Amino acid sequence: xxxxxxxxxxxxxxLSGNHAVAYAVRDCDVDVISAxxxxxxxxxxxxxxxxxxxxxxxxEFLHVESEHSALSAAIGAAASGARAFxxxxxxxxxxxxxxxxxxxxxxxPMVMALVTRALSAPINIWNDHSDLMASxxxxxxxxxxxxxxxxxxxxxxxxxxxxxxxxxxxxxxALDGYIxxxxxxxxxxxxxxxxxxFVPKKKRPVTLDPEKPVSxxxxxxxxxxxxxxxxQAEALERAYxxxxxxxxxxxxxxxxxxxxxxxLYGEDSDAILVVxxxxxxxxxxxxxxxxxxxxxxxxxxxxxxRPFPPEVSKYLSQYSFIGVxxxxxxxxxxxxxxxxNDIATSLYLEGASSRIxxxxxxxxxxxxxxEDALYVVRHLWRISKRLEEVPKKPVFVGVRY
Amino acid sequence: MKKPGVKDLYIxxxxxxxxxxxxxxxxxxxxxxxxxxxxxxxxxxxxxAYCPDAAILELDQPYEAGGKKYSITYVxxxxxxxxxxxxxxxCPVKAIKMIPEVxxx
Ligand code: SF4
Ligand code: SF4
Numbered sequence: 396x397x398x399x400x401x402x403x404x405x406x407x408x409x410l411s412g413n414h415a416v417a418y419a420v421r422d423c424d425v426d427v428i429s430a431x432x433x434x435x436x437x438x439x440x441x442x443x444x445x446x447x448x449x450x451x452x453x454x455e456f457l458h459v460e461s462e463h464s465a466l467s468a469a470i471g472a473a474a475s476g477a478r479a480f481x482x483x484x485x486x487x488x489x490x491x492x493x494x495x496x497x498x499x500x501x502x503x504p505m506v507m508a509l510v511t512r513a514l515s516a517p518i519n520i521w522n523d524h525s526d527l528m529a530s531x532x533x534x535x536x537x538x539x540x541x542x543x544x545x546x547x548x549x550x551x552x553x554x555x556x557x558x559x560x561x562x563x564x565x566x567x568x569a570l571d572g573y574i575x576x577x578x579x580x581x582x583x584x585x586x587x588x589x590x591x592x593f594v595p596k597k598k599r600p601v602t603l604d605p606e607k608p609v610s611x612x613x614x615x616x617x618x619x620x621x622x623x624x625x626x627q628a629e630a631l632e633r634a635y636x637x638x639x640x641x642x643x644x645x646x647x648x649x650x651x652x653x654x655x656x657x658x659l660y661g662e663d664s665d666a667i668l669v670v671x672x673x674x675x676x677x678x679x680x681x682x683x684x685x686x687x688x689x690x691x692x693x694x695x696x697x698x699x700x701r702p703f704p705p706e707v708s709k710y711l712s713q714y715s716f717i718g719v720x721x722x723x724x725x726x727x728x729x730x731x732x733x734x735x736n737d738i739a740t741s742l743y744l745e746g747a748s749s750r751i752x753x754x755x756x757x758x759x760x761x762x763x764x765x766e767d768a769l770y771v772v773r774h775l776w777r778i779s780k781r782l783e784e785v786p787k788k789p790v791f792v793g794v795r796y
Numbered sequence: 797m798k799k800p801g802v803k804d805l806y807i808x809x810x811x812x813x814x815x816x817x818x819x820x821x822x823x824x825x826x827x828x829x830x831x832x833x834x835x836x837x838x839x840x841x842x843x844x845a846y847c848p849d850a851a852i853l854e855l856d857q858p859y860e861a862g863g864k865k866y867s868i869t870y871v872x873x874x875x876x877x878x879x880x881x882x883x884x885x886x887c888p889v890k891a892i893k894m895i896p897e898v899x900x901x
Contacts, residue, residue, distance in 0.1 A: 502808035563807060601812055610811040618799070623809045625802045 412575030419550035499534025521760020681768035712747030826879030
């Protein structure tokens, strides 16, 4: 980079993941923020309250009485044509449960940040993916960031994607509690003018408007419900292609882009370890250390959880052994892991015979050290060399028996 | 005629051609009907405000009762009244009676 180019580029801001999200919401010129505090999300809406109070963001800041209301208010605002935002974690998301389906079923364009945190009981405010994974079937588009820059970028991409006429679905942007939300990383903030040019506010054809009355939230009896649900399923499927288009436009504007599924060190690897979220960096480090020891393991990073990217099975079917690292337990399900269930299904439908080993880690905020990630990578390598059987049950990394 | 399908319907079950509720005559759901005794009615408007279906109409129709002259009259729109009985329960002078639609009831 020439010196001029370097000077042109603004300095990186040291930002927590939560503040990165708040800056992105400000830069997208959001009109309505409905806020209910919950750890570890709270500093997102606190920062937004500051932006609104200082006049940096011209928005309605609604203090509501619960997360159920927070999402309901955001839906109402978005239905009236406003750009709406809310944020939550864990129990808050659980309390929103019925409203999650209503947002997607009513085809409401909006963005919600989910700062991932373990679900009760026992009460736990620390990070895992039990909230994110349990909400994957609610009809939302789910983008999972691996660092604070991605959290900032995904909010912006999220609005563009959500408001597309061929999509019209709510977008959830996940970032990991504490590991991202309260950890400061350098983030490239973009010029708000440029962000607003990338996500311009367009008048939607149908909104709640007294001049042109319509009804949202109507009854769909057995004669009608089915058709609306098929429309919704098709829109979520279209969101995959739409995401690719939005992401490539984002890269033209800002020089960064994110594949829904990315494979690192894939070419010569004997096995691929699939990960998502903030520990991607930890697993990448472990993969690189193991590769220096001669263990050829690659990393697959899922950044789009819903719709589940079709290329996951296309790429993974080329490998005989797959490892899946999931930071949530899917109680009583076939594999015990949400991510493994999805990957195994997609591989089976592809006709692949790859064998999958599931690694559950970081539950309830259990620290994930580089040794834990190395243990996973080495274990997967031994499986790929047939030095170890493929276990039928998940390997619970770091649990005490 | 084929009913609209996946490709025809506006998304999200949003009704974009109001007022479709006008053609949906909910009066057929009723098993008991409210009947207003105009001589008792003091024109307080409470039934009008409480009716969940906006089925109490306020008409500019003068009426004389008990030596009093009123400029308005309340009537029930039986096309849409579902017979819930809220108006009868709320009326402060008990001017509304709920009468069975069918003898046996
Ligand atoms: S019975 Fe119910 S629906 Fe009918 S007029 Fe009275 S309040 Fe309205
Ligand atoms: S509530 Fe009773 S008194 Fe009041 S307007 Fe209605 S019928 Fe008349």
